[in-house]
Amino acid sequence: MTPQPPENRDKDAGRWSDLSRPPLNAAALRRALVRPGALWTALDVVPATGSTNTDLAARAAEGEAEGAVLVAEEQSSGRGRLDRVWSAPPRSGLFFSVYLTPRVPVERWGWLPLLAGVATATALSQTAGIDTALKWPNDILVTGPEDSAAAGERKVGGILAERAGPGVVIGIGLNVSLTADELPVPTAGSLALAGARSTDRDPLLRAVLRSLERWYTDWQSADGDPAASRxxxxxxxxxxxxxRSVRAELPGGSDLTGEAVAIDSDGRLVLATADGVQRPVGAGDIVHLRPATPQRPEGDDSPER
Structure with missing residues (x-):
């Protein structure tokens, strides 16, 4: 066979030729995750799409079974909260959605995005070896090395839950290998910039989905009770x-400032305001105004399971 000229090889490979960002192994992921008795019933990886949430919601409307997972190597119109658009270079992150049909009281379904946050943060800490934190309600944070371009607290991921068919589609986006000059906004980060010991997306995705399955199973076993399921x-x-002292930017244009003191039984953020009143916030953007107050440890209260 006559070798192709370099320009032809480049043309054929196109945007998928970056060997530092290999494609996901869909067959291996299915072997590891889709098995009898498991939560995950199907797993598809597509080269590109507008939004995995939109695509999986359409499948849910047509009768998709619980446990379907849709992963995209690239999203052109990924959506965050408040209809914000989120995108990243091909194969630079994990962009996926899962479909769940919880068999718990509907009023407890609001815990699903928080559950996904706990499961994702736990998996990343264990697999990538980095410290993670959650910004209420649905952001995944890491702290970059002080001497790096990504120093300080940075957002590396977000979660969006939407009703679809008889269930819920949960979309998760994670910046894995983005470089400093690829970050979309100054407050963003990536696992690589935070010093992750691995940016291999296959084990990262397996870890997140296994963690999500464990937390979801325990939460359902407790009938959706957030206290009983821990x-x-x-x-x-x-x-x-x-x-922290925070400002909650509420729907309708108003805002509320106070110290974030608790997460209540409905998953709402409780703010202690200057007038001595505790106000629960169920929706809105949260702006951290100062670092958290240091607290003395009282035993191991990490979210690991």
Missing amino acids: LQEAYAAGCATLG
């Missing part, structure tokens, strides 16, 4: 928002 305790233990 979900409320784990979220509070890993939440970087608690103990």
Whole structure:
């Protein structure tokens, strides 16, 4: 066979030729995760799409079974909260959605994005060897090395839960190998910039999905009770928002400032305001105004399971 000229090889490979960002191994992921008795019933990896949440929600409307996982190597119109658009270079992160049909009281379904946050943060800490934290309600944070371009607290991931069919689609986006000049905003970060011991996306995805399965199974076994399943305790233990002075930018344009003092039984952030009133916040953007107040450790209260 006559070798192709370099320019032809480049043209054929195109945007998928970056060997430092290999594609996910869909067959190996299915072998590891889709098995009898497991939560995950299907796993598909597509080269590119607009939004995995949108695509999986459409499948849910047509009768998709619980446990479907849809992963994209690239998203062009990934969505965050408040309809914000989120995108990243091909194969630079993990962009996926899962479909769940919880068999617990509907009023407890609001805990699902917080559950996904605990599961994701736990898996990343264990697999990538980095310290993670949760910013209420749905951001994954890491702290970059002080002498790096990503020093300080940075957002590396976000979670978006949406009703779909008889269940919920949960989308998770994680920046894995983004370099400093690829970050979309100054407050963003990546696992690589935070000093992760591995940026191999296959084991990272397996770890997150296995962690999500464990937390979801225990939460359902407790009938969605966040206290009995230890979900409320784990979220509070890993939440970087608690103990901070914050500003909650609320729907409708108003805002509320106070100290974040608790996560209540409905998953809401409780703020202690200057007038001595504790106000629960169920929706809104949270701005951290100062670092958390140092607290004396009282035993091991990490969210690991």
